[in-house]
Amino acid sequence: MAIGFETTSPSTAYALLHDPPKNFSVLSCHRLLPPALKALFAMGEVRIDGLIQPGHVATITGIDIFNEFAGPKGVPQVVTGFEPLDLLMGVYMLAKQVKEGRSEVENEYARVVRPEGNPKAREMLARAFKAEDRAWRGFPVLPLSSLEVADELQDHNARLVYEDILKDAPKVKEDMGGCRCGEVLRGIIRSEECPAFGKGCSPKRPMGPCMVSREGSCNISYRYRE
Ligand code: SF4
Numbered sequence: 067m068a069i070g071f072e073t074t075s076p077s078t079a080y081a082l083l084h085d086p087p088k089n090f091s092v093l094s095c096h097r098l099l100p101p102a103l104k105a106l107f108a109m110g111e112v113r114i115d116g117l118i119q120p121g122h123v124a125t126i127t128g129i130d131i132f133n134e135f136a137g138p139k140g141v142p143q144v145v146t147g148f149e150p151l152d153l154l155m156g157v158y159m160l161a162k163q164v165k166e167g168r169s170e171v172e173n174e175y176a177r178v179v180r181p182e183g184n185p186k187a188r189e190m191l192a193r194a195f196k197a198e199d200r201a202w203r204g205f206p207v208l209p210l211s212s213l214e215v216a217d218e219l220q221d222h223n224a225r226l227v228y229e230d231i232l233k234d235a236p237k238v239k240e241d242m243g244g245c246r247c248g249e250v251l252r253g254i255i256r257s258e259e260c261p262a263f264g265k266g267c268s269p270k271r272p273m274g275p276c277m278v279s280r281e282g283s284c285n286i287s288y289r290y291r292e
Contacts, residue, residue, distance in 0.1 A: 067095060068092050068093065068095060069096065071097055071120075072127050076184070078094065078096065083190055083194050092215055092223065093225060093232075096212060096213035097202070098212065098213065102211065103117075104134075105205050107135065109205075111253075112254060114141050114253075115141060116160040117135065117141055118143075118157070119171070120145075121174075121175035121178060122148075125178055128180070128181055128184075129171050129183070130181070133171060136169050136170055140169045141169055143169075144156040144159045145179055146174045147175040159174055194215070197211070197212070199211065204252050245260070245267070245273045245276075246259075250283050256287070
């Protein structure tokens, strides 16, 4: 099962394109970042003052993919790394843009992110995958927001190879017994505002995906709550 954004999908593409053994297949759950950002803006549920853009995604995509969210109708954005000082610097650069009335895409993570990204990785992505519509947790179906194994590589597409098994797999339920991950993901509530946070739901007994993953908002909020 292959998960993640533009950050991780090149590794899957590499495996698919380099003569994998016959019994190697991929269930691709890879997603693309820009369609989700576009949906967030279109839904208009939260007022976004600025965006810290993910440095690991930009390492692959380059920084121009964020331009559509900049300009007079957009918001300030800073591509940022993951060390505490990177984030602090990113927030500083965002605040400076707000103060100066600018809405540009700046790159704090210049020691890793090149403006043009990684063309070789993108070329592999283009050969190994095709973009498809897909529903996201907390969002409707987002057009061309996921990566499916390319037509030429269907022998390695687990959705086809294991079609008989997967047809009985339970569908993802949007209603998860009071879990409010969808709203957390869209920035409408903070994790702590979910009634189950720290009560019925904790990293040891997670009720939803935001608490399962160590990168999930609820999991992080729980671990650093004091
Ligand atoms: S993962 Fe847990 S704390 Fe987070 S929204 Fe779902 S139920 Fe609430």
